[in-house]
Amino acid sequence: MEREYVEQIADREDSFSQWYLDVVLRAELADYAPVRGCMVFRPYGYRIWELAQADLDRRFKETGVQNAYFPLLIPESIFKKEAEHIEGFAPEVAWVTHAGQEQLAERYLVRPTSETIIGTMYAKWIQSYRDLPVLINQWCSVMRWERRTVPFLRTTEFLWQEGHTAHRDEADARERTMMMLEVYRAFLEDFLAIPVVPGRKTPNEKFAGAVDTYSVEALMGNGRALQAATSHYLGDGFARVLGIDFLDADGQRKYVHMTSFGLSWRVIGALIMVHGDDRGLVLPPSVAPYQVVIVPIAPEAVRDQVLGEARRLADGLGGVRVHLDDRPEYTPGWKFNEWELRGVPIRLELGPRDLEAGQAVLVRRDDGRRRPVPLAQVAETVQRELAAMQGDLYRRAARFREENTHEAAGVDQLEAILQDRRGFIYAGWCGDGACELAVKERTGATIRCLPLDAPAPSGNCLHCGRPAQHRALFARAY
Amino acid sequence: MEREYVEQIADREDSFSQWYLDVVLRAELADYAPVRGCMVFRPYGYRIWELAQADLDRRFKETGVQNAYFPLLIPESIFKKEAEHIEGFAPEVAWVTHAGQEQLAERYLVRPTSETIIGTMYAKWIQSYRDLPVLINQWCSVMRWERRTVPFLRTTEFLWQEGHTAHRDEADARERTMMMLEVYRAFLEDFLAIPVVPGRKTPNEKFAGAVDTYSVEALMGNGRALQAATSHYLGDGFARVLGIDFLDADGQRKYVHMTSFGLSWRVIGALIMVHGDDRGLVLPPSVAPYQVVIVPIAPEAVRDQVLGEARRLADGLGGVRVHLDDRPEYTPGWKFNEWELRGVPIRLELGPRDLEAGQAVLVRRDDGRRRPVPLAQVAETVQRELAAMQGDLYRRAARFREENTHEAAGVDQLEAILQDRRGFIYAGWCGDGACELAVKERTGATIRCLPLDAPAPSGNCLHCGRPAQHRALFARAY
Structure with a gap:
């Protein structure tokens, strides 16, 4: 049978980013929209x-x-209350200034995240x-204006969930922060078969x-890192400004301590880049729209007989998401x-020969x-x-990560690794933000996180030697 | 035990609209937001x-x-393509004009409905x-600027689903239009226990x-009508302007024929107004977050014993959404x-006495x-x-509707019925929009629909006598 993979999608080794776009578009996961920076899901x-x-929602509800x-x-006046917050988001928010013919007395921003509006209700x-x-x-869409679009990874509007919690004291809020981080870890590893490194951001x-x-943090197939979800301990900063x-x-009257946590449709991008191969997408059975597709090979003469048996086969697969592709206009090879x-x-x-032998080919x-x-x-x-496949995909991804995890004693070594083969790179760090930024400027790599399970640091800072x-x-990241 | 219903919510007979708001707020279904016209769900x-x-999503997927x-x-340029469409929505759309510091070259509107953007992708x-x-x-939120807010019934932003389909010809599109209307009917009657009249709009x-x-169309407890869902046959108008x-x-190259259909969080308002009573909300078991609440009556001396049995009771209710209210700080009466x-x-x-008797009180x-x-x-x-309760609620609502459905031979009679007791009113109509508007101006009643199952018309138009x-x-409607 004719098998022409090559013309469908770009070579994965040759151009990972073109391969990624080809998979997104050809597998009909998403398409570009006639709205700047936006995509259609x-x-x-x-x-x-x-x-x-x-699955993630069920895990949330269990907690x-x-x-x-x-x-x-x-409203602009509410969003402005937390100074760092507005400073971080102001350059990328979309503003609603008019309704119908009328100019509004106060501008509204399309939520880039909802701490302030939710906090106002909590008060x-x-x-x-x-x-x-x-x-x-809440499950919703948020908006952060972007110049360049990469489907799922960088879009002006994106779907996500944002959790927001309020607690009696810091200990309870910090416990929730770590609990939700663990929910994400388990969801990503057990359900999406994506191994991750949990850690604290600098x-x-x-x-x-x-x-x-x-x-x-997860490692993609091209050796770049992707932040798959975040969980924040917010202290009582939002509580103080929002009352x-x-x-x-x-x-005593006291301020609540808060947390927030989020995961977006980026994880669809991660699924593609962690599991995909030269032939396209590879889905863990847990999230596959169809877990099984039945392709009948049915020449005209035996068509009814083969299709009848194919339907019986489909009906016999209870509890499995199965699709029978009985379109006559396409060949089995296609x-x-x-x-x-x-x-x-x-x-x-x-x-027909399978029918004679009383078998199917899996x-x-x-x-x-x-x-x-x-x-x-x-x-x-x-x-x-x-x-078995669900477990095998996880193990394959974990092995890939292991093979692409390195150690660097200094910035030269880190740079050499990045040029050579990318991946996750562990290195000592003094804790000074200036060293972190210097490494980023020179190599493009950032500190993805300070892993929670890292052994006590030994040796010296890769940059300053203290x-x-x-x-x-460290890694280069999406 | 102390039972003070009266102070909690307004009298339903006396002021239905205040009763409605009290139920919404006190039952914590929704709250007003610090954003004009918006609410928090x-x-x-x-x-x-x-x-x-x-449930509705499952019904959709089955079709x-x-x-x-x-x-x-x-983008404004895309929304403007269908002339009637922009004319209908222009007065109530929210405009995004800026992103960050920058004024946008083209304005965007926050979707009030998505025919144009979805049609652009279909092309x-x-x-x-x-x-x-x-x-x-798609399940999403849409925005139509409103002056006055009534939670669930009239809000600037609301959650809904909007279905959009494209077909080979008119017959197939019309079949889909009616199929989705029937999906809504079955969902409202069988799942929400709300009897409805399916019909065509004038x-x-x-x-x-x-x-x-x-x-x-459904009838609320105060005799006003509420449009619970709509299904539109769009013809090839959108297809022609969007290509x-x-x-x-x-x-031959041909234009597709399209449909769209939608249902919003209004149905939560309908649930309140159809089933609610003097004590507040009454939920059909199908949509009750808790179908059963267990209230232990546990004086200090026997507290552990009663709570232990209450927990066993809860654990024994497999497949039921059950909540054990074991808060010590509130009385059973509360x-x-x-x-x-x-x-x-x-x-x-x-x-304790129930325990002795080996019983609970339901x-x-x-x-x-x-x-x-x-x-x-x-x-x-x-x-x-x-x-039994699911069926009883439906029958009670159907009986109420029957008791509040009238016939009017002329506008005078229609007006008298409306002043006296409201409800659904059947009347002959000549088909002239001028008669319809004259009746509306005089009585506030509109033609809710031309019911599909109505017998052949007899008699004369209530307004012109033709x-x-x-x-x-006819009815006064939300």
Whole structure:
């Protein structure tokens, strides 16, 4: 059968970024929109998001978080209350200035994030320590004006969730910050099969208005890092400027301590770049819109017979998301390519000779091996192979990360590694933001995080040579 | 036990609209936001929306509709392409004119509805008859600037779903229009227990840009009508101005025929106004965040024993959304009021004397009757009563509608009915928009729809006396 991979998508080794765009567009995950910096999230891609969303949402709810919805527009006067916050976001916000024919008395900004508007409501709702904690999340779109668009990675509007919690004291808020970081870690590793490094951001890299920002960092197939989610301890800064206080059991009025945490459709980009290969997308079974596609090989003479058996096969796969591609206008070979490009975990082929032999041929997307399976054992084999593939994808990604994780004693060595093969690079750091910025300027690499599980630092700062205070994780990042 | 309903919410007979607002705010369904015309959808209310959303979304998917996401902002030049459409929406759109410090070369409007931006993408995606039909829905927020806010009923920003489909010909598009109207009817009646009248809108009342608009109309507890959802046949008007054409099997290029259909968070308002009573919200079990609340009556001496049994009771209610209210700081009487106000379908009371008798007391929200139930039979009784209550609420609403549906032979009679008792009023109509507007000006009543199942019209137009062409459904509406 004809198999022409080469013309469909760019070579992954040759041009990773073109390969990425080709996969996004050809697999119909997203498309460019006639709105600067924006993209359209197409049904096949959106379905991946829905499946991911459902799983993450369930994990949130298990920790007591409830969903709600707050306004899209934030009055300028409210957004301005937190000084660092407005300074960080002002250059990239979209302003609503008119409604109908009328110029508005006060401008509104389209939310780039919702700390201020949600905090304003918390000030009204929270009166007593009995009202705490407040644990709310919202799924919504936010807007940050961008010059360049890369689908899922850099868009003016993006879909995300933002959690916002208020607590009685710092300890409770910090516990929640770390709890949500762990929720993200488990979701990314167990559900999306993406290994991550949880850690704390340096002051240079933290969220505008946060005391501490934590993130989970993943390594993409081209050796660049991607921040997959963040969890912030906000202290009582927002509470003070927004007036979110409460009467504690000791009769004192106190400010709440807050957190926020977010994950966006960037993770779809991460799925592509972590698992994808030369033939296109490779989806972990957990988030595959179709976990199994059945491709009948049905010459005209035996068409009814083959399609009948293919339908029986589909009906027998209870609890599995299965799609029977019975379109007569495309050849089986074309369909193989198409569903490989779209990352479907398992393909079942069924032709006249298979029928005679009482079997189907099972092909896993990640290894491409052809496995004949007796028809009576297909359901059970599919279940087993889906579970195996989920684990194998994680292990393959973890192995790739291991092979692309390095140590650097100094900036020269770090630069050499980056030129040669990229990846995660551990190095000692003195804790001085000036050293961090100097390394960034020279090499383009930033401190992705100070990993939580790093051993005590030894040796010296890669830049200034003073004793290292941290073992930092450097990389070039999206 | 102390029961003070009166102070919590306004009298429903006396002031229905104040009662409505009190229920919205006190049951924590929503709150006013510091953004003109906007509201905050609080967790308890949002959970109702999530449950409704999941059910409606499943119904959509069963008809082949897939979800996607399109940009929030629409360039002015694209929105202007359909003349009727821009004329209808221009007075109420919000304009984004600046990003950061920069004035934009072209203004964007925050979507009030997405026909134009989605159609622009369809023009790119649809080439051949093989690409049809395209069946896409999006869950999102839209914005239409409003002067006055009524939570859920009239807000500047609101959450909704908007479906947009493209078809090979008129017949297929019209079939889809009616199919989605039926999906809404079944969802509203079977899931929300709200009886509706499906019908066609008059030309005066149809959507800006549609050929035909259909709606499902419900009757609220104060005798006013509420349009619960709409389904539009758009013809090929949008296709012509946006260039959505395809190569048909006969080798001809043709324009697609389109539909759109939408339902918003208004249905939360409908739930309140159809099922609510003097004590507050009454939720159909299908959409109740908690279907059962367990209130232990636990004096200090027997507290551990009662709470232990209450927990066992909760654990035994598999598949039911149950909440154990074990807060020590509130009295059982206070909790009874609170959960009645919030509309929880079933309350289970459990006190020391119940324990001795090996029973719990089950109270249904809709009839208030106290039913002692042996502990071993609670799970089964709860299941039965939840199912019964769902049906009873529907029948009660249908009976109310029947009792408040009238006939009017002329405008005088219609006006008298409206002054006296409101409700749905059937009357003959000649089909002339001038008669319709004259009736509206004099009585405030509009033609809600021309019901699909109406018998052939007889008699004369209520206004001009010419022979009636339609049996129209009049009402004052939200």
